[in-house]
Structure formats: structure tokens, C-alpha cells
Amino acid sequence: MASSTLRIASRRSQLAMVQTHWVRDELSRAHPELTIAIEAMATQGDKILDVALAKIGDKGLFTKELEAQMLVDRADIAVHSLKDLPTNLPEGLILGCITEREDPADALVVHERHRELSLATLPEGSVVGTSSLRRLAQLRHHYPHLVFKDVRGNVITRLEKLDAGVYDCLILAAAGLTRLGLGARIHELIDPSISLHAVGQGALGIECRAGDQAVLDTIGVLEHRPTARRCLAERSFLRSLEGGCQVPIGVNTHFENDELVLTGMVASIDGQRLLRDSCRGPASDPEAIGLALAGTLRSQGAGEILEEIFATVRPGS
Numbered sequence: 314m315a316s317s318t319l320r321i322a323s324r325r326s327q328l329a330m331v332q333t334h335w336v337r338d339e340l341s342r343a344h345p346e347l348t349i350a351i352e353a354m355a356t357q358g359d360k361i362l363d364v365a366l367a368k369i370g371d372k373g374l375f376t377k378e379l380e381a382q383m384l385v386d387r388a389d390i391a392v393h394s395l396k397d398l399p400t401n402l403p404e405g406l407i408l409g410c411i412t413e414r415e416d417p418a419d420a421l422v423v424h425e426r427h428r429e430l431s432l433a434t435l436p437e438g439s440v441v442g443t444s445s446l447r448r449l450a451q452l453r454h455h456y457p458h459l460v461f462k463d464v465r466g467n468v469i470t471r472l473e474k475l476d477a478g479v480y481d482c483l484i485l486a487a488a489g490l491t492r493l494g495l496g497a498r499i500h501e502l503i504d505p506s507i508s509l510h511a512v513g514q515g516a517l518g519i520e521c522r523a524g525d526q527a528v529l530d531t532i533g534v535l536e537h538r539p540t541a542r543r544c545l546a547e548r549s550f551l552r553s554l555e556g557g558c559q560v561p562i563g564v565n566t567h568f569e570n571d572e573l574v575l576t577g578m579v580a581s582i583d584g585q586r587l588l589r590d591s592c593r594g595p596a597s598d599p600e601a602i603g604l605a606l607a608g609t610l611r612s613q614g615a616g617e618i619l620e621e622i623f624a625t626v627r628p629g630s
């Protein structure tokens with residue numbers, strides 16, 4: 314780097330700050346001579362809280378302001394929840410590294426009055442809070458007797474709404490709860506046979522300027538190769554299906570010896586149609602696995618399902 318200061322752009326939600334502080338601490342440990350500054354800011358996604366995420370539908374809702382800081386050279390890196398980072402980045406920026414993933418599963422969090430119940434035993438009409446079409450479609454598919462209601466705001470705000478009785482339960486990323494020290498609120502991890510997680514869920518993505526070799530070298534210590542391979546396969550699948558974070562697309566990945574196995578699903582919002590399949594290949598070429606799986610699901614009709622969703626969620630665009 315030109316100077317020995319690394320400037321980090323971050324969202325200012327509690328979860329974003331926990332994640333950014335973790336990145337700062339890891340980088341300071343690896344590079345004791347480095348001065349690290351954090352600039353925290355609100356993004357569009359933090360400001361527009363009265364509209365369903367699926368209706369805003371815009372890619373980069375939680376990332377654009379941070380990217381702008383790097384493009385005008387007011388920040389060197391941006392720390393994101395990888396699942397919020399679009400699969401196509403603005404010209405001049407790259408995904409510099411992917412950190413070790415927490416458990417990528419979704420978690421059920423219940424209102425106190427349901428503490429004896431599970432997702433499978435919640436009574437008819439129970440209100441599930443989620444703002445994710447992916448969670449909505451998959452849970453509707455398996456549990457058509459439940460009622461789904463949008464919930465916005467950061468993780469803490471959502472939990473407050475749950476505790477106030479607005480919902481019977483919430484579906485949240487286990488990783489976010491764990492990082493916030495709220496792991497005790499995880500009532501049940503949702504099995505991948507019921508609901509696949511979001512692309513990149515549970516990992517952090519560090520974005521930087523392309524060709525900024527000194528910065529790339531600095532952040533390289535945070536790269537976790539197995540996580541990166543899994544997430545690159547997942548992102549290639551999503552990119553190839555042209556979906557942003559606001560489409561009912563879910564994934565799961567695991568290694569079998571030197572192979573990486575990617576499972577993916579595409580569903581209609583009503584949960585009636587749900588396509589799911591797997592592809593495997595050498596772990597050294599994760600993007601090829603994502604592309605292959607996208608081709609497989611497209612041949613089964615994924616394109617039509619996604620076209621319908623784009624037409625209803627974003628009319629006119």
C-alpha cells in the first residue's frame with residue numbers, strides 16, 4: 314500500500330460492526346505495523362425499512378455505498394456478509410477474499426409461548442416472519458398451513474418484534490445470531506432437506522479495487538480456501554441463473570474427497586413448483602460446477618419460474 318493505513322468501509326448495523334471488528338482484529342494480528350481505520354455508514358437497505366425487500370428487489374442494496382467509497386479512494390476494502398454481495402461487481406472492484414464460513418444453515422427462532430414446539434409442529438396459521446423469498450418459497454412448499462409475514466430491519470430489531478408478539482417465529486441465518494452472541498436463541502437449525510441456505514451465507518466477502526496488489530496481499534491472510542471454493546461454486550450457480558439475493562434460489566455444498574458437491578434449488582414464490590438437483594466436480598474448478606448445475610436446472614424449467622418472478626416482483630423492469 315502507498316501508506317501503511319488500511320481503510321475499511323462497513324455498514325453500521327450491529328452484525329456488520331461485529332464482522333468488521335473481527336476482520337480488523339485478524340488483520341492487525343497478521344500485520345502489527347498496519348494502521349486500520351473503519352468508516353461505518355448506512356446503506357440503502359438500512360434506510361428503506363418500510364418496504365418489503367423483494368419489492369425493492371435491487372441488487373447491491375447493502376453494498377453500493379461501500380463500493381462508492383472504494384471507487385473514490387476513500388476506502389481500501391469493504392467487509393460484507395457475502396450473501397449480500399451481488400454476483401456481478403462494479404467495474405474496477407473485485408471479491409478479494411472469502412473468510413471462513415460459520416454454519417450456513419437457517420435457524421428457527423420462536424416466540425417464548427412456542428418453546429415446546431418445532432417447525433414441524435407449529436399449529437396451522439402460525440405467523441412466520443421472513444423477508445426472504447427463498448425461505449418463504451421453501452417453507453411454504455413443506456408447510457403450506459403456516460402464514461408468512463414480511464419482517465424488515467436488522468437482526469436485533471427483528472427479534473424485538475418477535476418478542477413483542479408480532480410473529481410466532483422467525484427464520485434467521487444461524488451465523489448472524491452466533492456472531493451477535495445470540496446463539497442461545499437458535500431453537501432449531503433448519504435441515505437442508507427442508508430449506509437450502511442462501512448463496513454465500515455465513516461467510517464474509519472482502520471487496521477491494523482490482524489490481525490493488527498491496528491490499529490483496531494484506532487481506533490474503535483471511536482467505537479460507539474450502540469456504541472460498543464452496544462459495545465460488547454457489548455464486549457461479551446464482552450468477553448463471555441471473556438471480557440476485559431476492560429470488561427463491563438456495564444452495565448447499567460439501568466436499569467428498571477431492572470433489573465438491575453443489576445442491577441447488579429454484580422455486581416459485583407460492584412454493585408449488587420447486588426444482589432441486591446436484592452437481593459435482595473437481596474442487597479445483599468450483600465455477601464449472603455452478604455453471605453445470607444452473608444448466609441442469611434450466612433444462613428442468615428454472616428459467617420459466619424465474620421469468621415469472623421477475624415479472625411480478627419488478628413489473629416494468
Ligand SMILES: NCc1[nH]cc(CCC(=O)O)c1CC(=O)O
Nearest residue numbers: 394396485486488489514515516
Ligand atoms: N440480508 C440480511 C443478512 N445478511 C447476512 C445475514 C446473516 C449472516 C450471514 O448470512 O452471513 C443477514 C441476516 C439474516 O439473514 O438472518
